Amino acid sequence: MNTIATEIFKAYDIRGIVGKSLTAEVVELIGKALGTEAVKRGGTEIVVGRDGRLSGPVFAKALARGMQSTGMHVIDIGVVATPMVYFAAIELGARSGVMITGSHNPPDYNGIKMVIEGETLALDAIQSLLRAIQANDFTVAPSPGGYRTHNISDSYVNRIVDDVKLKRKMKIVMDCGNGSPAVIAARLFSALGCEIIPLYCDVDGTFPNHHPDPSKPENLQDVIRALSETDAEIGIAFDGDGDRLGVVTKDGEIIFPDRQLMLFAADVLSRAPGGTVIFDVKCSRNLAPWIRQHGGVPLMWMTGHSLIKLKMKEVNSPISGEMSGHIFIKERWYGFDDALYCGARLLEIVSQFADASAPLKALPDALSTPELNWKLAEGEPHAIIDALKKTAAFTNAAEVITIDGLRVEYADGFGLARASNTTPVIVLRFEADTAAGIERIKEDFRRVLQGAKPDVPLPY
Numbered sequence: 001m002n003t004i005a006t007e008i009f010k011a012y013d014i015r016g017i018v019g020k021s022l023t024a025e026v027v028e029l030i031g032k033a034l035g036t037e038a039v040k041r042g043g044t045e046i047v048v049g050r051d052g053r054l055s056g057p058v059f060a061k062a063l064a065r066g067m068q069s070t071g072m073h074v075i076d077i078g079v080v081a082t083p084m085v086y087f088a089a090i091e092l093g094a095r096s097g098v099m100i101t102g103s104h105n106p107p108d109y110n111g112i113k114m115v116i117e118g119e120t121l122a123l124d125a126i127q128s129l130l131r132a133i134q135a136n137d138f139t140v141a142p143s144p145g146g147y148r149t150h151n152i153s154d155s156y157v158n159r160i161v162d163d164v165k166l167k168r169k170m171k172i173v174m175d176c177g178n179g180s181p182a183v184i185a186a187r188l189f190s191a192l193g194c195e196i197i198p199l200y201c202d203v204d205g206t207f208p209n210h211h212p213d214p215s216k217p218e219n220l221q222d223v224i225r226a227l228s229e230t231d232a233e234i235g236i237a238f239d240g241d242g243d244r245l246g247v248v249t250k251d252g253e254i255i256f257p258d259r260q261l262m263l264f265a266a267d268v269l270s271r272a273p274g275g276t277v278i279f280d281v282k283c284s285r286n287l288a289p290w291i292r293q294h295g296g297v298p299l300m301w302m303t304g305h306s307l308i309k310l311k312m313k314e315v316n317s318p319i320s321g322e323m324s325g326h327i328f329i330k331e332r333w334y335g336f337d338d339a340l341y342c343g344a345r346l347l348e349i350v351s352q353f354a355d356a357s358a359p360l361k362a363l364p365d366a367l368s369t370p371e372l373n374w375k376l377a378e379g380e381p382h383a384i385i386d387a388l389k390k391t392a393a394f395t396n397a398a399e400v401i402t403i404d405g406l407r408v409e410y411a412d413g414f415g416l417a418r419a420s421n422t423t424p425v426i427v428l429r430f431e432a433d434t435a436a437g438i439e440r441i442k443e444d445f446r447r448v449l450q451g452a453k454p455d456v457p458l459p460y
Helices: 024-040 056-069 082-091 124-134 153-163 185-191 217-229 257-269 287-293 305-315 339-350 380-391 435-452
Strands: 014-017 045-050 073-079 097-100 109-116 147-149 170-175 194-199 234-238 245-249 276-280 297-301 319-321 327-329 372-375 399-401 406-410 413-419 425-432
Touching: 024 045, 024 056, 024 109, 024 124, 045 056, 045 082, 056 073, 056 097, 056 109, 073 082, 082 097, 082 109, 082 153, 082 339, 153 185, 153 339, 170 185, 170 217, 185 194, 185 339, 194 217, 217 234, 217 245, 234 339, 245 257, 245 339, 257 276, 257 287, 257 319, 257 327, 257 339, 276 287, 276 305, 287 297, 297 305, 305 319, 305 327, 327 339, 380 406, 380 413, 380 425, 380 435, 406 435, 413 435, 425 435
Parallel strands: 045 073, 045 097, 073 147, 170 194, 170 234, 276 297, 276 319
Antiparallel strands: 014 109, 097 109, 234 245, 319 327, 372 425, 399 406, 406 413, 413 425
């Protein structure tokens, strides 16, 4: 039996600390489990890519070894953005792709995102990899599968440039945060007709300038500054592996992903009327009426890029997204989360306006808090939320939605408490028409949450 740190097998991916819970030996075992799963599903080839983290080259070799031992042929596409792995799996006919990335985690982390025979692995599919490893239950081929390298950059850029057409030349600020999107972003956006003011567009796995996470306003301050000091008209930023997008207007307003989704949904629904638009429980309550207004069907769903992708397939959604910044466009594209492609589509829409910020600033907005994390002990968040689903009574609640935690709708706003699937925290978020409304909703949640766990102070 193989011993392995079970906590690295998360709900949406695998993630651990390099040299501790995630070692080359562990990654090779994961490669064997993934190869075995691909063989079971009739696969023969797997695309492997990696981000710019220092542990990437060693892990890529270990992963390939594990996969090849099951007879799978490995196509190594090198340092790329995560969506380029998904694209290569489709473009090269492999149907399976694995990305070695720590995404927006600190530099001492790394991880793995997986698509096997067209299915994004999540939840029990990821746990089944763990069970196979623990039982040493792998396919062993009589001779190892092959290994080759491939450069997917030309195909990827050409596919997007053939699809996306800007109405005019644009000057943009682009922040790659020293993440792996830097290998392709400047080339792509130049080819689309943009003049670029680049920030941190070289790959550096130590992330020396700022953390590559555009969902946090502090990581967009350099974009805001560059917009104020230059004649660039809009700013975009990518996370460490290029599947989440940050957007900033000329005057420095951050357009958070639920409002980005409004812009994309209005555009997509004009060509795909009646389409279902999926969004996660963290998103603004302005989103559902906006989707209906533009001829779509709103569907609130669980948080998690893998879970949204699985739901999209089920309901054939043309466009979906979540508050963390993953946007999934199926119309004209493939339905996976691709911040580079989304950035291109965003510019296509705003390039129709003389003032690129105007359509963004016109999107409905609300007063809201950022995500607040209530830090608890391992295992506590899910236990507390499960208990509260049965017992909690909220004051003047119009509706309590329990698909992912507790989202409580009030006449003038909402509050959310959900257990994170990646860290031992309960994620809280509040939105209302007025500041007084937010405070009232916060206090209603304080009463319920502190009743369940009075000894740990809330983060507000």
